[in-house]
Amino acid sequence: MKVTAIGTGYVGLVTGACLAEMGNHVLCLDVNAEKIRILNEGEIPIHEPGLQEIVQRNVAAGRLQFTTDIDRAVNHGTIMFIGVGTPPDEDGSADLQYVLAAARSIGARMTDYKVIVDKSTVPVGTADKVRAAVADELTKRGSTLAFAVVSNPEFLKEGAAVEDFMKPDRIIIGSDDEQATLFMRALYSPFTRNNDRMVVMDLRSAEFTKYAANAMLATRISFMNELALLAEKVGADIELVRRGIGSDPRIGYSFLYAGAGYGGSCFPKDVKALVQAAQAEGVSLRVLAAVEQANERQKMVLVDKVVARFGADLSGRHFAIWGLAFKPNTDDMREAPALVIVQELIRLGATVAAYDPVAMPEAKRVLGDLRSFSFCERAEQALEGADALVLVTEWKEFKSPDFDAIKAALKQPVVFDGRNQYEPSLMKVLGLEHHGIGRGSAQ
Ligand code: NAD
Numbered sequence: 001m002k003v004t005a006i007g008t009g010y011v012g013l014v015t016g017a018c019l020a021e022m023g024n025h026v027l028c029l030d031v032n033a034e035k036i037r038i039l040n041e042g043e044i045p046i047h048e049p050g051l052q053e054i055v056q057r058n059v060a061a062g063r064l065q066f067t068t069d070i071d072r073a074v075n076h077g078t079i080m081f082i083g084v085g086t087p088p089d090e091d092g093s094a095d096l097q098y099v100l101a102a103a104r105s106i107g108a109r110m111t112d113y114k115v116i117v118d119k120s121t122v123p124v125g126t127a128d129k130v131r132a133a134v135a136d137e138l139t140k141r142g143s144t145l146a147f148a149v150v151s152n153p154e155f156l157k158e159g160a161a162v163e164d165f166m167k168p169d170r171i172i173i174g175s176d177d178e179q180a181t182l183f184m185r186a187l188y189s190p191f192t193r194n195n196d197r198m199v200v201m202d203l204r205s206a207e208f209t210k211y212a213a214n215a216m217l218a219t220r221i222s223f224m225n226e227l228a229l230l231a232e233k234v235g236a237d238i239e240l241v242r243r244g245i246g247s248d249p250r251i252g253y254s255f256l257y258a259g260a261g262y263g264g265s266c267f268p269k270d271v272k273a274l275v276q277a278a279q280a281e282g283v284s285l286r287v288l289a290a291v292e293q294a295n296e297r298q299k300m301v302l303v304d305k306v307v308a309r310f311g312a313d314l315s316g317r318h319f320a321i322w323g324l325a326f327k328p329n330t331d332d333m334r335e336a337p338a339l340v341i342v343q344e345l346i347r348l349g350a351t352v353a354a355y356d357p358v359a360m361p362e363a364k365r366v367l368g369d370l371r372s373f374s375f376c377e378r379a380e381q382a383l384e385g386a387d388a389l390v391l392v393t394e395w396k397e398f399k400s401p402d403f404d405a406i407k408a409a410l411k412q413p414v415v416f417d418g419r420n421q422y423e424p425s426l427m428k429v430l431g432l433e434h435h436g437i438g439r440g441s442a443q
Pocket of ligand 1: 012102119
């Protein structure tokens with residue numbers, strides 16, 4: 001099939017590349033000329049395991065191309081994916097300006113039937129707005145061309161995006177148009193051959209499903225983070241509690257890890273957008289409002305622990321940060337807890353040296369030139385002369401470090417373990433002072 005992907009970020013690029021891998025001819029459009037230049041030079045502007053190989057293979061096979069030329073992009077695809085950003089507006093609601101601009105650019109140029117697919121995460125009712133925007137542009141041209149709008153929210157996880165797209169748990173299609181549903185079934189059939197994981201529903205339910213999924217995952221994290229606060233007070237170990245409840249199949253183990261708060265481009269903005277959308281309907285989503293508040297507090301938990309240990313005036317103190325990205329295997333720094341932690345430690349007078357395996361260029365771009373802050377080439381280098389190590393992102397390379405080397409490099413053998421990666425009893429034996437999250441009885 002001929003597919004156009006509008007927006008070549010994490011979602012658009014992965015979608016385009018994976019569809020090309022199955023034999024489709026895909027043209028990816030972005031308004032960011034620099035991104036397209038990088039892609040056309042065979043490089044990938046984001047860090048996503050396995051993506052570069054797929055992109056290079058399909059570019060070489062002539063099935064995947066990149067452009068900033070809107071006319072060419074609209075002309076190319078019968079199926080037009082919209083995968084542009086939907087950042088939070090000032091009041092937390094989803095800003096649809098990029099989605100609607102993409103819809104208008106299709107309506108203004110299309111010369112044949114199109115299936116327009118909302119892949120961005122968008123509030124309930126957006127498909128109607130997209131349909132109206134396209135129809136308005138067609139009317140302006142006096143055109144009566146047929147088109148369909150479909151909702152196909154994306155559930156990939158950054159860091160495992162290619163794998164998730166290739167082996168989806170489910171594919172949600174919101175559609176009220178039989179032909180468009182048929183096209184979508186055909187497009188996705190290679191991904192669901194032996195196990196039909198396609199769930200077809202009405203447009204509004206499909207749009208809602210994406211928010212519901214992210215809201216549920218964020219809720220599990222905030223729930224455990226709050227229980228971790230209590231576990232510390234009452235002398236229980238949240239890691240044991242996690243295993244204890246996760247073994248119940250009604251609960252399961254996923255997304256029950258207490259830590260330094262969730263971040264990324266999705267959970268924070270989608271929870272806010274859902275709360276805001278509900279408010280506009282006169283419905284108060286109290287649980288979700290609390291999920292968001294609990295997460296804001298959680299981003300400060302490591303700083304609070306540092307202050308409890310070293311005092312509120314951190315002048316003259318130096319800290320090593322391991323991990324900056326909001327989670328492992330990505331360079332995405334959007335809403336990363338590390339941003340709050342670094343800035344807060346510096347505000348309290350400390351100097352900070354950080355290391356992240358891939359997110360340092362992106363962190364440099366986001367943080368700019370921060371005084372009292374430096375990046376290190378290697379994890380061990382960040383430790384030198386530090387009063388403590390603060391582990392923020394659980395990259396694999398931090399899971400089993402050389403604890404003797406850590407102890408030798410630090411001025412004081414203190415570790416703030418923001419992702420509960422280290423066993424408190426082992427740390428004690430090794431002579432390291434360990435501060436985990438919610439590890440009351442283990443500490
Ligand atoms: P992103 O910011 O990485 O990429 C968006 C891209 O769209 C940018 O490159 C931007 O230049 C481009 N763009 C904006 N307006 C355009 C236009 N009119 N024409 C062409 N290109 C345009 O965003 P992302 O992380 O890929 O997210 C995209 C959407 O998918 C969001 O709604 C997000 O919530 C959702 N989503 C993201 C993830 C994720 O893990 N990142 C997962 C599922 C869903």
